[in-house]
Amino acid sequence: MNGLRFRKTAEFDEEVYAVHPEDYRPLLEALKAEGYDYPRSLSGVDMGYGLRVVVHLYGIESGRKATVYTDLPYDAPELESVTDLWPGLEWFEREAYDLFGIRFKGHPDLRRILLEEDWTIHPLLKRYDTGGYPLPDWQPAPWPEPAPWEEPEAAGEGGEA
Amino acid sequence: MRGPTTVEPVPGRTDELIINMGPQHPATHGVLKVVIGVEGERITRAVPHIGFLHRNHEKIEEARTYPQIITYTDRMDYVSGLQNELPFILAVEDLLGVEVPPRAKLIRTIFFELFRIASHLVWLGTGMLDLGAITPFLYTFRDREMILEITEKTAGARMLPNYFTFGGVRRDVHPDFFKDVAHFLDFFETRLPDYYALVLDSPVFQARAVGVGVLSRERAIARGASGPVIRASGVAYDVRKAEPYDAYPELEFEVPTRPEGDVFARFWVRFKEMEESVKIIRQALEKTPKTGPYKGKVPPRVKPKPGARYRAVEISRGHLGTYVVSDGSERPLRVKHRSPSFANLQLIPDLFVGARFADAIAILSSLDPVFGEVDR
Numbered sequence: 420m421n422g423l424r425f426r427k428t429a430e431f432d433e434e435v436y437a438v439h440p441e442d443y444r445p446l447l448e449a450l451k452a453e454g455y456d457y458p459r460s461l462s463g464v465d466m467g468y469g470l471r472v473v474v475h476l477y478g479i480e481s482g483r484k485a486t487v488y489t490d491l492p493y494d495a496p497e498l499e500s501v502t503d504l505w506p507g508l509e510w511f512e513r514e515a516y517d518l519f520g521i522r523f524k525g526h527p528d529l530r531r532i533l534l535e536e537d538w539t540i541h542p543l544l545k546r547y548d549t550g551g552y553p554l555p556d557w558q559p560a561p562w563p564e565p566a567p568w569e570e571p572e573a574a575g576e577g578g579e580a
Numbered sequence: 581m582r583g584p585t586t587v588e589p590v591p592g593r594t595d596e597l598i599i600n601m602g603p604q605h606p607a608t609h610g611v612l613k614v615v616i617g618v619e620g621e622r623i624t625r626a627v628p629h630i631g632f633l634h635r636n637h638e639k640i641e642e643a644r645t646y647p648q649i650i651t652y653t654d655r656m657d658y659v660s661g662l663q664n665e666l667p668f669i670l671a672v673e674d675l676l677g678v679e680v681p682p683r684a685k686l687i688r689t690i691f692f693e694l695f696r697i698a699s700h701l702v703w704l705g706t707g708m709l710d711l712g713a714i715t716p717f718l719y720t721f722r723d724r725e726m727i728l729e730i731t732e733k734t735a736g737a738r739m740l741p742n743y744f745t746f747g748g749v750r751r752d753v754h755p756d757f758f759k760d761v762a763h764f765l766d767f768f769e770t771r772l773p774d775y776y777a778l779v780l781d782s783p784v785f786q787a788r789a790v791g792v793g794v795l796s797r798e799r800a801i802a803r804g805a806s807g808p809v810i811r812a813s814g815v816a817y818d819v820r821k822a823e824p825y826d827a828y829p830e831l832e833f834e835v836p837t838r839p840e841g842d843v844f845a846r847f848w849v850r851f852k853e854m855e856e857s858v859k860i861i862r863q864a865l866e867k868t869p870k871t872g873p874y875k876g877k878v879p880p881r882v883k884p885k886p887g888a889r890y891r892a893v894e895i896s897r898g899h900l901g902t903y904v905v906s907d908g909s910e911r912p913l914r915v916k917h918r919s920p921s922f923a924n925l926q927l928i929p930d931l932f933v934g935a936r937f938a939d940a941i942a943i944l945s946s947l948d949p950v951f952g953e954v955d956r
Binding site: 430431432433456457458459460462464465466467473475477479482484486505506507508509510511518531532533534535542543549 | 630631634636638639640642643674801802803804805815817822823887888889890892899901903905907913914916918922923925926955956
């Protein structure tokens with residue numbers, strides 16, 4: 420995982436990785452190689468300032484849990500698909516596309532899954548109310564002050580994995 | 581009709597027939613549509629379509645306060661209603677830092693396992709109905725009624741009781757509770773041999789189930805299958821053991837697995853799970869004090885600290901996870917439900933293609949989807 424821009428913390432009993440969108444897929448590839456073979460979930464989250472994609476992983480043999488998340492701006496919600504690493508995330512990525520409009524590049528079949536094909540909005544965005552109508556006074560919150568990513572040297576301690 | 585079918589006929593090919601199975605097909609357990617291409621009796625292509633029961637719980641829940649949301653979680657997998665409340669409650673308890681009294685944990689565990697038996701009985705009845713056997717349905721629904729009556733006495737409602745809450749359960753159990761549950765277990769244990777004789781030991785059933793719809797261990801893991809589906813493929817993944825919650829760490833039980841991965845194995849695993857549930861409930865009944873606290877100290881206004889938490893439980897159908905993101909207010913920023921049937925249904929193309937059309941029904945009933953939870 421050398422050279423990737425991410426921050427690793429421990430919350431409750433999980434390892435939590437915040438990762439730069441460009442390094443999202445390389446980090447997940449490294450985690451897959453580390454033995455996280457079971458895809459638990461993939462969620463989209465509207466943070467108010469941007470969109471977040473959260474992946475929950477689990478290692479069947481090791482029993483370890485990991486959470487990986489990355490923040491995307493509203494105007495370019497694009498991310499590399501990881502369905503080839505975990506085919507079980509195929510429908511979860513489709514759901515995140517359906518409800519949040521996050522486009523996963525390389526997904527084999529990125530269509531709406533829960534809503535009808537003729538929907539034009541992505542209803543879980545905060546700019547819509549529960550009826551699916553745009554909120555007139557909704558404004559995105561300012562992007563939070565970016566915390567520095569871990570230096571490649573600092574990340575080197577996990578480098579043997 | 582819902583969008584393009586995505587299964588287009590191949591030009592010039594006349595031996596393939598395209599069939600829409602569902603959304604009103606009686607054997608799809610609700611509102612599933614599968615577009616199936618068949619060549620004679622063999623399935624060549626299968627594309628599942630879901631979403632016909634979509635209510636967007638997750639958006640509604642963002643507009644509700646935390647205690648109000650528990651009511652909605654019940655309504656995902658309505659067959660095992662009470663079980664669905666737990667992952668959300670566990671996640672919020674973690675964020676709140678609430679302690680749950682041991683007695684409340686045991687009560688929750690007893691109800692959790694009772695609903696597992698109730699849900700497996702519904703699966704057994706309707707699953708056999710799909711395969712053309714009507715008698716098991718009548719027997720299983722009678723047994724399930726006893727569980728629903730126990731729930732009604734304590735919680736006030738039968739299928740969607742809204743009984744668990746932050747820090748424990750909403751009210752103490754009914755004075756008859758322990759007697760009723762013990763009576764049900766004694767009765768149910770006399771019923772189980774009948775179910776074995778009617779279903780698993782029946783050569784008619786075995787002819788339709790053995791070697792049908794085989795799912796490999798690797799595919800089950802990669803596809804994120806869970807519950808009896810993954811355990812019938814030889815993976816001993818059970819959230820009750822992998823990340824124990826409530827009273828499970830102090831109870832002894834086994835995780836039944838089978839290596840074959842066919843329809844028969846998935847039926848067999850659910851049968852064994854009902855037996856294990858009886859064992860778990862017996863132990864829990866013995867350990868539960870008759871009186872004592874049933875709810876821990878919870879602030880009157882539930883406002884978890886900002887943060888996020890993913891918690892999972894093993895409901896009847898598998899790994900149900902809830903991801904709660906809190907911004908410190910009375911309403912969550914996001915609630916995501918990772919439902920087991922949603923992930924399990926991704927297996928439809930894997931299992932259907934190559935099978936015979938009549939076996940598709942058997943495979944689907946062995947996956948046991950509930951559409952309230954798939955579509956949310």
